[in-house]
Amino acid sequence: MSAPLALRPALRTLGSYHSPQVAARVRLNTNESPLPPPEGWRAAFTEAMGEIEFNRYPDREAWKLRGEIASLHGVTPSEVFCANGSNEVLQCLLLAFGGAGRTALVFEPTYALHSHLAALCGLRVVVGDRSPSLEIDAGRAVELIEQERPEVVFVCSPNNPTGMVEDPGVVAALVEAAPGLCVADEAYGQFASWSALSLRGTLGNVASGLVVMRTFSKTWAMAGARLGYLLADPQIVEGCLAASLPYHLSAQTQVAGFLALRFGEEMRARVREIDDGRATIVAGLSKLPVDTWPSQANFVLFRPKEMDARSTWTALLERGVLIRDLSTRPRLEGCLRVTVGTEEENASFLSALCEVLS
Numbered sequence: 001m002s003a004p005l006a007l008r009p010a011l012r013t014l015g016s017y018h019s020p021q022v023a024a025r026v027r028l029n030t031n032e033s034p035l036p037p038p039e040g041w042r043a044a045f046t047e048a049m050g051e052i053e054f055n056r057y058p059d060r061e062a063w064k065l066r067g068e069i070a071s072l073h074g075v076t077p078s079e080v081f082c083a084n085g086s087n088e089v090l091q092c093l094l095l096a097f098g099g100a101g102r103t104a105l106v107f108e109p110t111y112a113l114h115s116h117l118a119a120l121c122g123l124r125v126v127v128g129d130r131s132p133s134l135e136i137d138a139g140r141a142v143e144l145i146e147q148e149r150p151e152v153v154f155v156c157s158p159n160n161p162t163g164m165v166e167d168p169g170v171v172a173a174l175v176e177a178a179p180g181l182c183v184a185d186e187a188y189g190q191f192a193s194w195s196a197l198s199l200r201g202t203l204g205n206v207a208s209g210l211v212v213m214r215t216f217s218k219t220w221a222m223a224g225a226r227l228g229y230l231l232a233d234p235q236i237v238e239g240c241l242a243a244s245l246p247y248h249l250s251a252q253t254q255v256a257g258f259l260a261l262r263f264g265e266e267m268r269a270r271v272r273e274i275d276d277g278r279a280t281i282v283a284g285l286s287k288l289p290v291d292t293w294p295s296q297a298n299f300v301l302f303r304p305k306e307m308d309a310r311s312t313w314t315a316l317l318e319r320g321v322l323i324r325d326l327s328t329r330p331r332l333e334g335c336l337r338v339t340v341g342t343e344e345e346n347a348s349f350l351s352a353l354c355e356v357l358s
């Protein structure tokens with residue numbers, strides 16, 4: 001018998017994205033919501049479960065859910081595509097519009113899944129650099145787009161892991177220059193001062209390749225439900241539907257999503273609470289020997305100036321606080337990322353860090 005078949009080359013070099021799920025008292029490593037979804041949502045969801053006809057396939061095109069999401073954003077249901085988390089949304093998009101012979105452009109450092117899924121779907125990945133302050137330079141970016149002609153250009157705003165919101169002028173320049181799709185990942189969009197959706201108004205037809213991605217995993221406190229969506233031109237949505245598996249979105253997931261949208265007020269209250277928590281963390285960090293980046297998300301990137309990042313991470317874990325170590329990622333040397341938690345969790349993090357760094 002021969003040796004087991006080797007993995008596809010695209011997978012062999014990618015390494016693992018997965019953030020280690022170490023047991024810890026305070027878990028601030030994956031940008032989840034520290035709070036469960038609202039009680040009212042849980043009650044409505046449980047009741048709705050009793051009414052699902054589980055012997056039947058779910059609505060294949062998830063029209064009800066797409067209708068609710070469409071009205072949230074003031075678009076039509078034909079401009080909404082939903083899948084099991086925005087990662088699956090992205091995979092469908094790349095299966096539909098990517099593939100071998102096509103190119104994706106990412107600006108590092110950014111969310112690792114963009115380049116990972118692009119490579120998995122057969123695209124060639126071109127990496128654009130950011131300025132030393134980790135911002136995209138519009139002039140250099142447009143030059144790179146003209147040179148490489150990528151079918152898919154990625155931006156992430158607020159960007160993970162820096163937390164920084166991209167400048168509207170920069171994103172507009174990318175959308176205008178992109179020969180195909182420009183995907184704006186707005187997983188943390190509810191925390192941001194602006195959304196790329198506004199470019200549909202200002203750029204008109206030029207924005208027809210703009211794809212805005214959102215998720216229920218972060219602000220909606222439903223990472224466990226696995227639901228994400230994109231907003232784009234109906235032709236792009238048609239492509240994603242064609243690339244998705246039949247009945248990919250279960251009846252439970254569809255129900256979980258449209259019931260969540262009834263709790264918009266609670267969600268906005270959580271966003272304000274997280275904003276306050278982030279302000280507390282930023283204020284605490286400003287008194288310690290660390291560099292930070294200006295975040296408009298539910299996490300903060302920082303770099304200890306006098307202590308090695310890995311040792312800092314380990315010392316925090318020894319004190320029961322788990323954060324994300326990004327220090328081995330290119331362009332993020334020495335960096336750590338902390339997710340905003342509850343008031344108590346934020347306090348635990350700050351006092352542990354203070355102890356570690358002093």
Ligand SMILES: *Cc1c(COP(=O)(O)O)cnc(C)c1O
Nearest residue numbers: 085086087111160187215217228
């Ligand atoms: C967390 C995150 C997502 C969410 O992915 P899901 O599959 O929806 O859970 C997407 N994009 C970015 C940048 C993220 O940080």
